[in-house]
Amino acid sequence: MRWVNEHRARWRGVRWLAWVALVCLGSGIGFLALGEAAELRFPPPDFESGYSMPATQYPSARSQGMEWFDIAVLLATLGTATALVYAKRSRTGLAWLSGFSLLYFGFYREGCVCAIGSVQNVALTVFGTGYALPVGVGVFFAAPLLVALFAGRTFCAAVCPHGALQDLLLVRPVKVPRWLESGLGVLPFIYLGAGVTFAATGAAFLICRFDPFVPIFRLSGSLGMLLTGGAFLVLSLFVGRPYCRFLCPYGALLKVASALSRWRVRVTPDVCTQCRLCPSSCPFGIIREPDPGLMRPKEVSMARRGILVALAALPFLVLAGAGVGWVFGGAAARLHPTVALVEDYGDSLARGVPATPTLPERLALDRAERQSKDLLPRAEELRGKFRMGGLWFGVWCGLVVAMKWISLGMVRRRDEYQPDRTACFACARCFSSCPQERIRLGWSPAPDAVTTHPAIAAVHPVPSAKSGGCGCGPGATGGNP
């Protein structure tokens, strides 16, 4: 940057040259051309040699048609993934589809447009002013959520390039302790709140900026983010989908949507014989064992008391969150470039002697000086926005913690081994661990004894006649016999 300063100083030495040129031209040709080119120092020449000016090239942006193509690919992959999970029950198919999604949405589209980041665009459209949501981004936001309302997280299974990358890398899954899994499960919701808050205040697209995989898709980025991405890749060799489980803000939305899903992924295509083979097949450790949902009176009262305490604590958690958010919101305003500039400008005024900033910084301070009348009120307005944003973020965090607390006391009734539907990525790994599935696929002989065993017949009075079915019918949802 010193270079430009020197450059400026050295040219000042020959500035008179320019003045001479100016005066000559001004008195000569300039008089004639004064009307049309008054602001140009050197009027464009009239060529006599028949020279024609080259046209300035304007390479066009990616066409709108391609945006529709992206949407079509998204819908097609979503549909295929759902069919592969429910109708074909094919892990191999999903792996191939993951590979395709990774290549198309990941390395070809370079991780943009993606459902995870679209949350912020929606937030900016809803809370911001003057930002129009592009159609493609809207579809990327809505389509996977709508599918999750009916079929669970099939988007995660093989459409999301982030998930696909981690999933395909998973070679030696390590079991994460249940308490840690449960505790870290709060993070996506907090991250979602932070992402929405920052987007809504127009300060930053946090989720995009700190995305660990996009720099890998682009094969370029800041050193810090590339290293973070590398660390996530190494981690996902041993911990299944670390980003999806413990950070992904869109995953938080999908969790909520899939809690309401019409159909659910079932391990067995038929009836669960409770053979206990499937839980270890899930690298994410989310296959839950059958639970009659019956507790001893003492346990019931303990669980009730836990929920009551959590409910009583809820207002306090929310209030505490709001207070903390309000206090830190003002400080976080510095993350907005305008606020940061105004604060730096204030510092430089207070210090008097500037602390040798680099050229861009000095240029920015000069601009702050020139535009201080506009910038100061704007920064104040932004700080107000941040305090409100911080407050709502705090409220959100309080709610998330309270909900987690309440959910700890809830009991789910399960009649068979089944994946926790909010956490299941529908990766289809568990299917082939089920002896019933192996029979369906013809990998094992089908002894009639299995389905007609008196014990099973007692639990499941209707012996299944649809062993080749998809297991996704309405009867499969509630797990009721």
Add this chain to the structure above:
Amino acid sequence: MLPGPSNDDRTSRREFVRNGLRVAGLTGAGVAVGALSHRGAAADTVWQIDPRKCLSCSRCATECVLEQSAVKCVNWFPICGYCDLCTGYFEPQPIGLDTGAENQLCPTSAILRKFIEDPYFEYKIDEDLCIGCAKCIEGCKLFGNGSFHLQVRHDRCLNCNECAIARSCPGDAFYRAPVEKPYYQFTT
């Protein structure tokens, strides 16, 4: 496991609530899509630089998320002075007014100087070489007509949600241009 109708009742109640919430979710999504499409009637946007605000700080060369910046220098020929002593092309106090590397300002020799007719020279940018450092623009703006200017080239730009250069631009020169008019147009 509880036998009898109470068991069925419980399941169906849960299913009823779930159905209700699902319908609510769908309705909410429908309303949201309607509201957003009403609100976002405007078209898509792309990033662009306003040359009047550009301070030639050279951050465009380094801040872009791409290995080689999407921002390049462009010469707008209609206002170019075709000067022999081009202050965007030559080093301050050049040894000679020729294409010798020691005389050139551009660190990558991306500007091609071609004699047209006495005393005019054409200056063309080789975009493959240009790194968007704005050194030529600084020179052209200080003493020339300002025909050199930086542009976000849309064959390269990834159109990030949050442009990394825009974020650190000291002149606040980046703006979201409507996709139908992706380049800044000079009025001349």
